[in-house]
Amino acid sequence: MNRDLVTIKGGNDGFRILVDSSATMEEIEAEIKKKLETNPGFFPKGTKFELEVADLDRSVKKGIDELLQEHGFGINKSTKKDKRAFPADNAASSKNVQPEANPVQEMMVLNRTIRGGEEISSQSSILICGNVNPGAQVIAGGSIDIRGTCRGMVHAGAWGDANAVIIADRLMPTQIRIANMIARSPDTMEKSDFAERAFIRDGQIVIEPIER
Amino acid sequence: MSEVIVITSGKGGVGKSTTTANLGVGLAMRGKKVVLIDTDTGLRNLDLLLGLENRIMYDLVDVIEGRVEIKKALVRHKKYENLQLLPTSQVKDKSAVNPADLMALCDELRKEYDYVLIDCPAGIEQGFQTAIAGADTAIVVTMPEVSAVRDADKIIGELGRSEKDNIKLIINRIRPAMVDSGEMMDMDDINDILAIKCIGQVPDDIKVVTSANRGEPVVGDSDSQAGRAYANIVGRIMGEDIPFMKFEKQGFFDKLKKAFGM
Ligand SMILES: Nc1ncnc2c1ncn2[C@@H]1O[C@H](COP(=O)(O)OP(=O)(O)OP(=O)(O)O)[C@@H](O)[C@H]1O
Ligand SMILES: [Mg+2]
Numbered sequence: 001m002n003r004d005l006v007t008i009k010g011g012n013d014g015f016r017i018l019v020d021s022s023a024t025m026e027e028i029e030a031e032i033k034k035k036l037e038t039n040p041g042f043f044p045k046g047t048k049f050e051l052e053v054a055d056l057d058r059s060v061k062k063g064i065d066e067l068l069q070e071h072g073f074g075i076n077k078s079t080k081k082d083k084r085a086f087p088a089d090n091a092a093s094s095k096n097v098q099p100e101a102n103p104v105q106e107m108m109v110l111n112r113t114i115r116g117g118e119e120i121s122s123q124s125s126i127l128i129c130g131n132v133n134p135g136a137q138v139i140a141g142g143s144i145d146i147r148g149t150c151r152g153m154v155h156a157g158a159w160g161d162a163n164a165v166i167i168a169d170r171l172m173p174t175q176i177r178i179a180n181m182i183a184r185s186p187d188t189m190e191k192s193d194f195a196e197r198a199f200i201r202d203g204q205i206v207i208e209p210i211e212r
Numbered sequence: 213m214s215e216v217i218v219i220t221s222g223k224g225g226v227g228k229s230t231t232t233a234n235l236g237v238g239l240a241m242r243g244k245k246v247v248l249i250d251t252d253t254g255l256r257n258l259d260l261l262l263g264l265e266n267r268i269m270y271d272l273v274d275v276i277e278g279r280v281e282i283k284k285a286l287v288r289h290k291k292y293e294n295l296q297l298l299p300t301s302q303v304k305d306k307s308a309v310n311p312a313d314l315m316a317l318c319d320e321l322r323k324e325y326d327y328v329l330i331d332c333p334a335g336i337e338q339g340f341q342t343a344i345a346g347a348d349t350a351i352v353v354t355m356p357e358v359s360a361v362r363d364a365d366k367i368i369g370e371l372g373r374s375e376k377d378n379i380k381l382i383i384n385r386i387r388p389a390m391v392d393s394g395e396m397m398d399m400d401d402i403n404d405i406l407a408i409k410c411i412g413q414v415p416d417d418i419k420v421v422t423s424a425n426r427g428e429p430v431v432g433d434s435d436s437q438a439g440r441a442y443a444n445i446v447g448r449i450m451g452e453d454i455p456f457m458k459f460e461k462q463g464f465f466d467k468l469k470k471a472f473g474m
Contacts, residue, residue, distance in 0.1 A: 113407045115369035116362050133365050133405055134358075149404060 006031035008049075008123075016050040017064070025060050029067055036071050051075050107142075114138065114152065123159070134174065140164070146171075153177075162200050171196040171207065181205050216318045216328040217449075218347035220371075222363030224334030226355045227384040228252075230420060231442075232331040233261040234431040238446035240295035241432065244326040247286065249317075250300040251309070251343045252333035259299050262289060263427020271301040276313045282320060296325075307338065311345035318346030327449075336370050344371065349378045352408070355385045356396040364406055382412035382445065388459040412445035414438050415459050 005023040008016070019028055049068060051061065065075045108122040109129070116135030120126065125142030132138055136152035144156045146168035155177035157164030162179040170191065176183045176198050183198070183205040194209045219232045229252070236248045249272065250258040259265045270285035275298065282298070289295040301308070314330075321328045332343035344350060350371050354364035364381070371379055383402060390396040403410055417438035423430040431442040437459060444454045 115372075116365040118369060131405065131407060135362055135365070151405070 004031070006035065008035055019051070019060075019064075025057075025063050028060065029063060032064065032067055036073075049073060049075055108140075113148075116152075121158075125164075132168075132173075143167070156198075164199075166198040167195065167210065167212075169195050171198065176205055176207075178205055183207075214322045214326050214328065215349060215449075216322065216330070216347045217349045217351055218330040218332050218344045219351045219353060220332040220340065220344065220367055221334060221353045221360075222336065222367035223354075223360045226360050227353050227382075227414075228334070229258055229261055229331050230424065230429075231351070231353050231382060231384065231414075232329050233258055233424075234429040234442040235446060235449065236295055236297075236327075236329050237262070237289075237292060237429045238431040238442055239327050239329075239449070240289065240292035242446060242450065243294070244450075245294045245324065246327045246329065247296045247298060247321050247325045249298045249314075249321075249328065249330045251314070251339065252331055253300050253302070253304075253339075257300060257302075258297060258331055259287070261424050261427065261429060262295075262297060264289065264297055264299075268299045271299045271304075273301040273304045273308045275317065276309050282317070309342055311342045314342050315346040336367065340367075340370075341374070344374060344376055347376065349380065350376050351380050351382055351411070352406075353382045353384055354402070354406070356383060356387075356391060356398070356402060358397065361397060361402055361405060368406060368408060379408045381406055381408050381410040382414065383410065384412075384414045385416040386413055386459065387416050411448045412441060413456055414441040414445075 005020045005027050007018040017032070023031075051064060068074055106124040108120075108124055108126045110120065110126070111129045113130045114120055114128060114132045114136040116133050119137045119139070120128075121137075121139035123141035125144065126138060126140040127145045127147075128138065129147045131148040132146055132150045132152040132154065134151045137155070138144055138146075138152065139155045139158045141159050141164075142156065142161065143164045144154050144166045146154075146166075148168070149170040150166075150168040150173045152173060153175045154166050154173050156166045157179040158177070160179050162181075164178055166176060166178065172185065172192065174185055176185075178198065178200050181200060181204070192209075195212050196207050197210045198205055198207045200206075219228050219235075221228050229250075232248055236246050239246045248258055248262075251272065259268055264287050267287050269287075270280045272285075274280045275282050275285045286296040286298055289297070318328055318330075330343050330347060333339040352364050352367055352371075354360045368379055371377075381403075383399060386399075387396055391398050399410075399413060415437045417430070417436055419433060419436040420430050420438050423433060423436075429442075430436050430439040431446070433439040434443070437457075440457065444457065447454045
Protein backbone atom coordinates (compact mmCIF):
# COMPACT_ATOMS: atom_id res chain seq x y z
CA MET A 1 0.00 0.00 0.00
CA ASN A 2 1.13 3.52 -0.72
CA ARG A 3 2.42 5.62 2.07
CA ASP A 4 0.13 8.54 2.82
CA LEU A 5 1.13 11.68 1.01
CA VAL A 6 -0.70 13.78 3.55
CA THR A 7 -0.98 13.06 7.24
CA ILE A 8 -3.04 14.97 9.78
CA LYS A 9 -1.82 14.62 13.34
CA GLY A 10 -3.31 15.91 16.53
CA GLY A 11 -1.94 16.71 19.93
CA ASN A 12 -2.99 18.80 22.88
CA ASP A 13 -1.93 21.96 21.09
CA GLY A 14 -3.87 21.44 17.88
CA PHE A 15 -3.60 19.68 14.54
CA ARG A 16 -0.71 19.56 12.11
CA ILE A 17 -0.68 18.69 8.46
CA LEU A 18 2.37 16.83 7.24
CA VAL A 19 2.93 16.73 3.51
CA ASP A 20 5.28 14.49 1.56
CA SER A 21 7.47 16.79 -0.49
CA SER A 22 7.37 14.45 -3.49
CA ALA A 23 3.61 14.93 -3.89
CA THR A 24 2.11 17.18 -6.53
CA MET A 25 -0.35 19.92 -5.71
CA GLU A 26 -3.23 17.92 -7.22
CA GLU A 27 -2.39 14.91 -5.09
CA ILE A 28 -2.11 17.01 -1.96
CA GLU A 29 -5.41 18.72 -2.62
CA ALA A 30 -7.21 15.47 -3.25
CA GLU A 31 -5.76 13.91 -0.11
CA ILE A 32 -6.60 16.80 2.19
CA LYS A 33 -10.10 17.00 0.78
CA LYS A 34 -10.60 13.30 1.37
CA LYS A 35 -9.35 13.55 4.93
CA LEU A 36 -11.55 16.50 5.80
CA GLU A 37 -14.62 15.06 4.16
CA THR A 38 -14.43 11.49 5.43
CA ASN A 39 -14.56 12.78 9.01
CA PRO A 40 -17.06 15.60 8.80
CA GLY A 41 -17.52 17.29 12.13
CA PHE A 42 -14.37 15.78 13.55
CA PHE A 43 -12.36 18.96 13.29
CA PRO A 44 -14.08 21.81 15.12
CA LYS A 45 -14.99 24.72 12.87
CA GLY A 46 -12.31 27.36 12.84
CA THR A 47 -9.55 24.88 13.59
CA LYS A 48 -6.15 26.29 12.76
CA PHE A 49 -3.80 23.71 11.32
CA GLU A 50 -0.07 23.94 11.46
CA LEU A 51 1.63 23.16 8.22
CA GLU A 52 4.89 21.27 8.04
CA VAL A 53 6.39 23.38 5.31
CA ALA A 54 10.14 22.88 5.35
CA ASP A 55 10.56 22.09 1.67
CA LEU A 56 7.22 23.08 0.23
CA ASP A 57 6.62 25.45 -2.61
CA ARG A 58 5.02 28.80 -1.83
CA SER A 59 2.28 28.17 -4.38
CA VAL A 60 1.51 24.79 -2.81
CA LYS A 61 1.32 26.40 0.62
CA LYS A 62 -1.09 28.98 -0.73
CA GLY A 63 -3.19 26.27 -2.39
CA ILE A 64 -3.52 24.35 0.87
CA ASP A 65 -4.45 27.51 2.73
CA GLU A 66 -7.23 28.25 0.26
CA LEU A 67 -8.50 24.69 0.43
CA LEU A 68 -8.66 24.81 4.23
CA GLN A 69 -10.48 28.11 4.16
CA GLU A 70 -13.10 26.67 1.82
CA HIS A 71 -13.82 24.14 4.55
CA GLY A 72 -14.00 26.80 7.25
CA PHE A 73 -10.53 26.15 8.65
CA GLY A 74 -7.28 28.02 8.45
CA ILE A 75 -3.55 27.76 8.72
CA ASN A 76 -1.80 28.86 11.84
CA LYS A 77 0.46 31.50 10.35
CA SER A 78 2.79 31.81 13.30
CA THR A 79 4.11 28.32 12.71
CA LYS A 80 6.43 27.53 15.54
CA LYS A 81 7.24 23.91 16.05
CA ASP A 82 7.04 22.66 19.60
CA LYS A 83 9.36 19.73 19.52
CA ARG A 84 8.57 18.58 23.03
CA ALA A 85 4.98 17.88 22.08
CA PHE A 86 5.96 15.52 19.30
CA PRO A 87 9.19 13.85 20.31
CA ALA A 88 8.66 11.02 17.87
CA ASP A 89 8.75 13.37 14.91
CA ASN A 90 12.12 14.98 15.28
CA ALA A 91 13.78 12.57 12.92
CA ALA A 92 10.91 12.58 10.48
CA SER A 93 10.70 16.29 9.86
CA SER A 94 14.34 16.66 8.98
CA LYS A 95 14.22 13.98 6.30
CA ASN A 96 11.30 13.17 4.07
CA VAL A 97 8.28 12.85 6.29
CA GLN A 98 7.46 9.27 7.22
CA PRO A 99 4.74 9.50 9.83
CA GLU A 100 3.78 5.80 9.79
CA ALA A 101 7.17 4.80 10.99
CA ASN A 102 6.89 7.21 13.91
CA PRO A 103 3.46 6.89 15.48
CA VAL A 104 2.55 9.54 18.03
CA GLN A 105 2.95 7.90 21.39
CA GLU A 106 1.12 10.24 23.68
CA MET A 107 -1.91 9.36 25.68
CA MET A 108 -4.74 11.67 26.64
CA VAL A 109 -5.76 11.15 30.27
CA LEU A 110 -9.05 12.39 31.70
CA ASN A 111 -9.93 12.02 35.37
CA ARG A 112 -13.62 12.77 35.26
CA THR A 113 -17.06 11.72 34.06
CA ILE A 114 -17.63 12.33 30.35
CA ARG A 115 -21.22 13.54 30.25
CA GLY A 116 -23.93 13.43 27.58
CA GLY A 117 -23.32 15.85 24.71
CA GLU A 118 -19.56 15.93 25.29
CA GLU A 119 -17.20 14.87 22.52
CA ILE A 120 -13.65 13.87 23.36
CA SER A 121 -11.22 13.21 20.57
CA SER A 122 -7.52 12.70 20.24
CA GLN A 123 -5.18 11.29 17.65
CA SER A 124 -3.47 9.39 20.44
CA SER A 125 -4.86 6.78 22.82
CA ILE A 126 -7.28 7.89 25.52
CA LEU A 127 -7.45 6.83 29.16
CA ILE A 128 -10.55 7.86 31.08
CA CYS A 129 -10.75 7.39 34.83
CA GLY A 130 -14.51 7.83 35.16
CA ASN A 131 -17.69 6.90 33.34
CA VAL A 132 -18.55 7.65 29.73
CA ASN A 133 -22.25 8.49 29.84
CA PRO A 134 -25.03 7.96 27.30
CA GLY A 135 -24.85 10.60 24.58
CA ALA A 136 -21.11 11.16 25.02
CA GLN A 137 -18.58 10.35 22.28
CA VAL A 138 -14.97 9.31 22.63
CA ILE A 139 -12.86 9.15 19.47
CA ALA A 140 -9.22 8.03 19.54
CA GLY A 141 -6.61 7.43 16.89
CA GLY A 142 -5.28 4.71 19.16
CA SER A 143 -6.93 2.64 21.87
CA ILE A 144 -9.46 3.62 24.51
CA ASP A 145 -9.29 2.50 28.14
CA ILE A 146 -12.16 3.36 30.45
CA ARG A 147 -11.78 2.80 34.19
CA GLY A 148 -15.48 3.02 34.77
CA THR A 149 -18.72 2.25 32.94
CA CYS A 150 -18.95 2.98 29.24
CA ARG A 151 -22.51 3.81 28.12
CA GLY A 152 -21.65 6.21 25.29
CA MET A 153 -20.26 5.86 21.77
CA VAL A 154 -16.62 4.88 21.50
CA HIS A 155 -14.44 4.82 18.40
CA ALA A 156 -10.88 3.50 18.61
CA GLY A 157 -8.43 3.47 15.72
CA ALA A 158 -10.54 6.19 14.17
CA TRP A 159 -7.99 6.84 11.42
CA GLY A 160 -7.75 3.24 10.40
CA ASP A 161 -5.70 1.48 13.06
CA ALA A 162 -7.36 -1.94 13.17
CA ASN A 163 -5.11 -3.03 16.03
CA ALA A 164 -6.68 -0.53 18.42
CA VAL A 165 -8.71 -1.94 21.31
CA ILE A 166 -11.39 -0.67 23.65
CA ILE A 167 -11.30 -1.67 27.30
CA ALA A 168 -13.80 -0.78 30.02
CA ASP A 169 -14.58 -1.95 33.55
CA ARG A 170 -18.19 -2.26 32.43
CA LEU A 171 -18.67 -2.15 28.70
CA MET A 172 -22.27 -1.29 27.84
CA PRO A 173 -21.94 1.27 25.03
CA THR A 174 -24.59 2.24 22.51
CA GLN A 175 -22.07 1.60 19.76
CA ILE A 176 -18.50 0.44 19.41
CA ARG A 177 -16.36 1.39 16.45
CA ILE A 178 -12.87 0.19 15.74
CA ALA A 179 -11.15 1.46 12.59
CA ASN A 180 -13.91 1.19 9.97
CA MET A 181 -15.97 -1.49 11.72
CA ILE A 182 -19.13 -0.79 13.67
CA ALA A 183 -20.82 -2.93 16.30
CA ARG A 184 -24.15 -1.94 17.73
CA SER A 185 -25.14 -2.98 21.24
CA PRO A 186 -27.84 -5.61 21.63
CA ASP A 187 -31.24 -4.06 22.27
CA THR A 188 -31.36 -5.48 25.74
CA MET A 189 -28.07 -5.35 27.53
CA GLU A 190 -27.29 -7.13 30.74
CA LYS A 191 -24.84 -5.59 33.16
CA SER A 192 -21.40 -7.10 32.90
CA ASP A 193 -19.61 -7.81 36.15
CA PHE A 194 -16.12 -8.02 34.70
CA ALA A 195 -13.90 -5.81 32.62
CA GLU A 196 -14.10 -6.44 28.88
CA ARG A 197 -12.01 -5.76 25.82
CA ALA A 198 -13.29 -5.14 22.31
CA PHE A 199 -11.00 -5.69 19.34
CA ILE A 200 -11.04 -6.84 15.74
CA ARG A 201 -10.55 -10.55 15.02
CA ASP A 202 -11.14 -12.10 11.61
CA GLY A 203 -12.71 -8.94 10.27
CA GLN A 204 -15.21 -8.64 13.09
CA ILE A 205 -15.47 -6.78 16.38
CA VAL A 206 -15.37 -9.27 19.24
CA ILE A 207 -15.70 -8.66 22.95
CA GLU A 208 -14.11 -10.81 25.60
CA PRO A 209 -13.75 -10.60 29.36
CA ILE A 210 -10.36 -9.70 30.76
CA GLU A 211 -8.83 -9.59 34.19
CA ARG A 212 -7.41 -6.47 35.70
CA MET B 213 -23.10 31.74 56.88
CA SER B 214 -25.70 32.08 54.24
CA GLU B 215 -26.06 29.90 51.17
CA VAL B 216 -27.45 30.67 47.71
CA ILE B 217 -28.93 27.53 46.12
CA VAL B 218 -30.28 27.24 42.59
CA ILE B 219 -32.80 24.46 41.82
CA THR B 220 -32.45 23.30 38.23
CA SER B 221 -33.16 20.27 36.03
CA GLY B 222 -32.74 20.56 32.27
CA LYS B 223 -35.97 18.74 31.45
CA GLY B 224 -39.13 20.62 32.33
CA GLY B 225 -41.86 19.46 34.67
CA VAL B 226 -39.73 17.22 36.87
CA GLY B 227 -40.45 19.19 40.05
CA LYS B 228 -38.12 22.20 40.34
CA SER B 229 -40.80 24.59 41.60
CA THR B 230 -42.31 21.94 43.87
CA THR B 231 -38.87 21.31 45.33
CA THR B 232 -38.13 25.02 45.79
CA ALA B 233 -41.44 25.61 47.58
CA ASN B 234 -41.01 22.60 49.84
CA LEU B 235 -37.41 23.31 50.76
CA GLY B 236 -38.26 26.95 51.38
CA VAL B 237 -41.12 26.14 53.74
CA GLY B 238 -39.11 23.31 55.34
CA LEU B 239 -36.13 25.57 56.09
CA ALA B 240 -38.46 28.27 57.44
CA MET B 241 -40.14 25.71 59.70
CA ARG B 242 -36.71 24.98 61.12
CA GLY B 243 -36.33 28.64 62.01
CA LYS B 244 -34.15 29.75 59.11
CA LYS B 245 -34.57 33.07 57.34
CA VAL B 246 -35.34 32.19 53.75
CA VAL B 247 -36.01 34.05 50.52
CA LEU B 248 -37.20 32.33 47.34
CA ILE B 249 -36.55 33.91 43.94
CA ASP B 250 -38.72 32.82 41.04
CA THR B 251 -36.77 33.29 37.80
CA ASP B 252 -39.10 31.21 35.64
CA THR B 253 -41.68 33.17 33.74
CA GLY B 254 -43.73 30.04 33.30
CA LEU B 255 -47.24 28.97 34.00
CA ARG B 256 -47.09 27.12 37.27
CA ASN B 257 -45.29 29.52 39.52
CA LEU B 258 -43.97 29.57 43.02
CA ASP B 259 -46.53 32.09 44.24
CA LEU B 260 -49.32 29.62 43.46
CA LEU B 261 -47.56 26.75 45.19
CA LEU B 262 -47.19 28.94 48.28
CA GLY B 263 -50.69 30.38 48.12
CA LEU B 264 -49.40 33.93 47.72
CA GLU B 265 -50.71 34.90 44.31
CA ASN B 266 -53.08 37.60 45.55
CA ARG B 267 -50.40 39.38 47.59
CA ILE B 268 -47.99 40.19 44.78
CA MET B 269 -47.40 43.92 44.23
CA TYR B 270 -44.04 44.04 42.46
CA ASP B 271 -41.74 41.51 40.85
CA LEU B 272 -38.12 40.62 40.10
CA VAL B 273 -37.93 42.87 37.04
CA ASP B 274 -39.20 45.87 39.02
CA VAL B 275 -36.35 45.32 41.47
CA ILE B 276 -33.70 44.82 38.81
CA GLU B 277 -34.81 47.91 36.91
CA GLY B 278 -34.71 49.94 40.11
CA ARG B 279 -38.39 50.86 40.24
CA VAL B 280 -38.75 49.53 43.76
CA GLU B 281 -36.54 48.44 46.66
CA ILE B 282 -36.08 44.73 47.29
CA LYS B 283 -37.84 44.97 50.66
CA LYS B 284 -41.00 46.31 49.06
CA ALA B 285 -41.15 43.59 46.42
CA LEU B 286 -40.72 40.67 48.81
CA VAL B 287 -43.95 38.87 49.70
CA ARG B 288 -44.09 37.47 53.24
CA HIS B 289 -45.55 34.02 53.72
CA LYS B 290 -48.87 33.92 55.59
CA LYS B 291 -47.86 31.26 58.06
CA TYR B 292 -44.06 31.34 58.17
CA GLU B 293 -42.92 34.86 58.93
CA ASN B 294 -39.29 34.21 58.07
CA LEU B 295 -40.11 33.02 54.54
CA GLN B 296 -40.25 35.58 51.72
CA LEU B 297 -40.90 35.30 48.01
CA LEU B 298 -39.56 37.48 45.23
CA PRO B 299 -42.03 36.69 42.44
CA THR B 300 -41.33 36.58 38.74
CA SER B 301 -42.91 38.93 36.27
CA GLN B 302 -45.89 37.49 34.46
CA VAL B 303 -45.72 39.91 31.59
CA LYS B 304 -42.18 41.17 31.06
CA ASP B 305 -39.50 39.57 28.99
CA LYS B 306 -37.12 37.09 30.61
CA SER B 307 -34.18 38.86 29.00
CA ALA B 308 -34.88 41.86 31.25
CA VAL B 309 -32.69 40.13 33.84
CA ASN B 310 -29.07 39.26 33.16
CA PRO B 311 -26.57 37.16 35.15
CA ALA B 312 -24.78 40.17 36.66
CA ASP B 313 -28.09 41.61 37.91
CA LEU B 314 -29.03 38.40 39.66
CA MET B 315 -25.57 37.96 41.13
CA ALA B 316 -25.74 41.43 42.65
CA LEU B 317 -29.22 40.75 43.99
CA CYS B 318 -28.12 37.48 45.61
CA ASP B 319 -25.20 39.20 47.29
CA GLU B 320 -27.56 41.81 48.68
CA LEU B 321 -29.97 39.17 50.03
CA ARG B 322 -27.15 37.10 51.51
CA LYS B 323 -26.61 39.78 54.13
CA GLU B 324 -30.04 39.21 55.67
CA TYR B 325 -31.09 35.68 54.91
CA ASP B 326 -29.73 32.26 55.82
CA TYR B 327 -30.85 30.71 52.54
CA VAL B 328 -31.61 32.16 49.11
CA LEU B 329 -33.32 29.57 46.88
CA ILE B 330 -33.61 30.23 43.16
CA ASP B 331 -36.23 28.44 41.05
CA CYS B 332 -34.66 28.03 37.61
CA PRO B 333 -36.46 27.75 34.26
CA ALA B 334 -36.14 24.49 32.28
CA GLY B 335 -33.55 24.25 29.51
CA ILE B 336 -29.99 25.51 29.17
CA GLU B 337 -30.66 28.86 27.54
CA GLN B 338 -30.09 32.34 28.85
CA GLY B 339 -32.61 31.98 31.67
CA PHE B 340 -30.58 29.08 33.03
CA GLN B 341 -27.31 31.00 32.85
CA THR B 342 -28.93 33.91 34.67
CA ALA B 343 -30.46 31.74 37.39
CA ILE B 344 -27.21 29.94 38.24
CA ALA B 345 -25.00 33.03 38.18
CA GLY B 346 -25.13 33.94 41.86
CA ALA B 347 -25.42 30.44 43.33
CA ASP B 348 -22.96 28.69 45.65
CA THR B 349 -24.73 25.36 45.30
CA ALA B 350 -26.85 23.82 42.57
CA ILE B 351 -29.51 21.21 43.24
CA VAL B 352 -30.34 19.16 40.15
CA VAL B 353 -33.81 17.60 40.21
CA THR B 354 -34.45 14.55 38.07
CA MET B 355 -36.91 11.67 37.72
CA PRO B 356 -36.21 7.95 37.36
CA GLU B 357 -36.65 7.93 33.61
CA VAL B 358 -34.10 7.83 30.82
CA SER B 359 -34.77 11.24 29.24
CA ALA B 360 -34.83 13.12 32.55
CA VAL B 361 -31.55 11.53 33.63
CA ARG B 362 -29.90 12.37 30.31
CA ASP B 363 -30.96 16.00 30.63
CA ALA B 364 -29.72 16.09 34.21
CA ASP B 365 -26.38 14.73 32.99
CA LYS B 366 -26.11 17.52 30.42
CA ILE B 367 -27.05 20.16 32.99
CA ILE B 368 -24.37 18.86 35.34
CA GLY B 369 -21.83 19.16 32.53
CA GLU B 370 -23.05 22.69 31.82
CA LEU B 371 -22.80 23.66 35.51
CA GLY B 372 -19.24 22.35 35.53
CA ARG B 373 -18.34 24.49 32.54
CA SER B 374 -19.78 27.51 34.39
CA GLU B 375 -17.51 26.63 37.32
CA LYS B 376 -20.32 25.53 39.59
CA ASP B 377 -18.78 22.52 41.25
CA ASN B 378 -20.96 22.10 44.29
CA ILE B 379 -23.81 20.10 42.80
CA LYS B 380 -26.37 17.94 44.63
CA LEU B 381 -29.02 15.60 43.28
CA ILE B 382 -32.69 15.04 44.14
CA ILE B 383 -34.53 12.15 42.52
CA ASN B 384 -38.24 12.99 42.44
CA ARG B 385 -41.45 11.07 41.68
CA ILE B 386 -40.09 7.63 42.43
CA ARG B 387 -42.57 4.77 42.18
CA PRO B 388 -41.04 1.93 44.15
CA ALA B 389 -43.24 -0.74 42.57
CA MET B 390 -42.15 0.31 39.09
CA VAL B 391 -38.50 0.45 40.10
CA ASP B 392 -38.84 -3.09 41.46
CA SER B 393 -40.43 -4.39 38.28
CA GLY B 394 -37.69 -2.78 36.18
CA GLU B 395 -40.03 -0.27 34.52
CA MET B 396 -38.25 2.63 36.21
CA MET B 397 -34.54 3.21 36.55
CA ASP B 398 -33.22 2.22 39.95
CA MET B 399 -31.43 4.62 42.28
CA ASP B 400 -28.04 2.91 41.98
CA ASP B 401 -28.04 3.25 38.18
CA ILE B 402 -28.99 6.92 38.36
CA ASN B 403 -26.32 7.65 40.94
CA ASP B 404 -23.71 5.74 38.94
CA ILE B 405 -24.45 7.77 35.82
CA LEU B 406 -24.79 11.20 37.38
CA ALA B 407 -21.98 10.73 39.90
CA ILE B 408 -22.92 13.63 42.19
CA LYS B 409 -24.04 13.55 45.81
CA CYS B 410 -27.67 12.55 46.19
CA ILE B 411 -29.46 14.42 48.99
CA GLY B 412 -33.00 13.30 48.36
CA GLN B 413 -35.28 10.59 47.05
CA VAL B 414 -38.89 11.74 46.88
CA PRO B 415 -41.70 9.32 46.06
CA ASP B 416 -44.52 10.08 43.68
CA ASP B 417 -47.28 11.12 46.02
CA ILE B 418 -50.72 12.47 45.22
CA LYS B 419 -50.48 14.65 48.33
CA VAL B 420 -47.82 16.75 46.55
CA VAL B 421 -50.48 17.79 44.06
CA THR B 422 -53.40 18.24 46.44
CA SER B 423 -51.36 20.27 48.89
CA ALA B 424 -49.95 22.42 46.08
CA ASN B 425 -53.50 23.19 45.02
CA ARG B 426 -54.17 24.47 48.53
CA GLY B 427 -51.00 26.55 48.47
CA GLU B 428 -49.51 24.57 51.36
CA PRO B 429 -46.40 22.61 50.39
CA VAL B 430 -46.48 19.00 51.51
CA VAL B 431 -43.34 19.29 53.65
CA GLY B 432 -45.54 20.33 56.57
CA ASP B 433 -47.51 17.06 56.36
CA SER B 434 -45.82 14.26 58.25
CA ASP B 435 -48.51 11.77 57.16
CA SER B 436 -47.20 12.01 53.62
CA GLN B 437 -44.16 10.07 52.46
CA ALA B 438 -43.15 12.88 50.12
CA GLY B 439 -43.56 15.36 52.98
CA ARG B 440 -41.17 13.34 55.14
CA ALA B 441 -38.74 12.99 52.24
CA TYR B 442 -38.65 16.78 51.79
CA ALA B 443 -38.19 17.30 55.53
CA ASN B 444 -35.19 14.95 55.38
CA ILE B 445 -33.69 16.92 52.50
CA VAL B 446 -34.06 20.09 54.56
CA GLY B 447 -32.10 18.41 57.34
CA ARG B 448 -29.36 17.32 54.94
CA ILE B 449 -29.06 20.84 53.55
CA MET B 450 -28.55 22.01 57.12
CA GLY B 451 -25.72 19.53 57.44
CA GLU B 452 -27.44 16.67 59.26
CA ASP B 453 -26.62 13.08 58.43
CA ILE B 454 -29.97 11.44 57.73
CA PRO B 455 -30.28 7.99 56.15
CA PHE B 456 -32.56 7.54 53.14
CA MET B 457 -35.98 6.17 54.01
CA LYS B 458 -37.40 2.94 52.71
CA PHE B 459 -40.56 3.45 50.72
CA GLU B 460 -43.67 1.46 51.50
CA LYS B 461 -44.38 -0.48 48.38
CA GLN B 462 -47.91 -1.38 49.29
CA GLY B 463 -50.68 0.99 50.12
CA PHE B 464 -51.76 1.11 53.73
CA PHE B 465 -54.95 -0.79 53.00
CA ASP B 466 -53.14 -3.60 51.25
CA LYS B 467 -51.17 -4.06 54.43
CA LEU B 468 -54.28 -4.03 56.57
CA LYS B 469 -55.89 -6.60 54.32
CA LYS B 470 -52.85 -8.78 54.70
CA ALA B 471 -52.90 -8.40 58.43
CA PHE B 472 -56.51 -9.51 58.52
CA GLY B 473 -55.88 -12.32 56.09
CA MET B 474 -58.14 -10.84 53.42
N1 LIG C 1 -43.24 13.92 44.15
C1 LIG C 1 -44.30 14.23 43.39
N2 LIG C 1 -45.40 13.45 43.38
C2 LIG C 1 -46.47 13.75 42.62
N3 LIG C 1 -46.53 14.82 41.80
C3 LIG C 1 -45.47 15.64 41.73
C4 LIG C 1 -44.30 15.39 42.52
N4 LIG C 1 -43.39 16.37 42.24
C5 LIG C 1 -43.97 17.19 41.33
N5 LIG C 1 -45.21 16.76 41.02
C6 LIG C 1 -46.14 17.37 40.07
O1 LIG C 1 -45.50 17.47 38.81
C7 LIG C 1 -45.89 18.66 38.13
C8 LIG C 1 -44.65 19.46 37.74
O2 LIG C 1 -44.01 19.93 38.90
P1 LIG C 1 -43.28 21.35 38.95
O3 LIG C 1 -44.16 22.41 38.45
O4 LIG C 1 -42.72 21.49 40.32
O5 LIG C 1 -42.10 21.07 37.92
P2 LIG C 1 -41.07 22.12 37.32
O6 LIG C 1 -39.81 21.35 37.13
O7 LIG C 1 -41.00 23.34 38.15
O8 LIG C 1 -41.74 22.44 35.93
P3 LIG C 1 -41.34 23.60 34.87
O9 LIG C 1 -40.17 23.05 34.13
O10 LIG C 1 -42.57 23.72 34.03
O11 LIG C 1 -41.03 24.82 35.68
C9 LIG C 1 -46.80 19.41 39.08
O12 LIG C 1 -48.14 19.16 38.72
C10 LIG C 1 -46.48 18.80 40.43
O13 LIG C 1 -47.59 18.86 41.30
MG1 LIG D 1 -41.28 25.42 37.54
